[in-house]
Amino acid sequence: SQTIHQWPATLVQPVGSPLSLECTVEGTSNPNLYWYRQAAGRGLQLLFYSVGIGQISSEVPQNLSASRPQDRQFILSSKKLLLSDSGFYLCAWRGLAGVSYEQYFGPGTRLTVT
């Protein structure tokens, strides 16, 4: 069966510090991978998606970046965090079999920038 891992679960970082969040997927090959951010009380904002190794599409201009060094690994990074980067970060994957838009989400990382 497929599983998706995210770490860390919670993170408190000062403004201006770097960020690295990691997401890995098991039990599937060549998935589409996604990074979302959810601010408190808000909907999910799509940040990045990837259809393959090294292929990253950015949805929103910001100080975040994403990378996909391996088929089932997706990393979200920042060189210098802003207060507005606080939020709940979710990684998700979707398989390519058929015409299903069922996404599977990881447990999320709660980031607080102080």
Add this chain to the structure above:
Amino acid sequence: LAKTTQPISMDSYEGQEVNITCSHNNIATNDYITWYQQFPSQGPRFIIQGYKTKVTNEVASLFIPADRKSSTLSLPRVSLSDTAVYYCLVVDYKLSFGAGTTVTVRA
């Protein structure tokens, strides 16, 4: 990407049927309609997907009229545990979530 409009919130009572309507006037021919459920501090969970007419699974039904400019998610006999945010998405290959509808089920 087709924009969706759904109510911000809805209240219901246990045992009632809840119907959430989503408008998507600019839906494209290849777009599918998908609904997700989200509980606090968790990622969204897939509920149902459809292209046209009616789709039913063990959790919900999805009604889509012929023009596909709207869709209605129907939750039969809700319980307290159905209190959550429900998102309507119109998707081709990437999924973007709007603000969703907060459904509150009361005893």
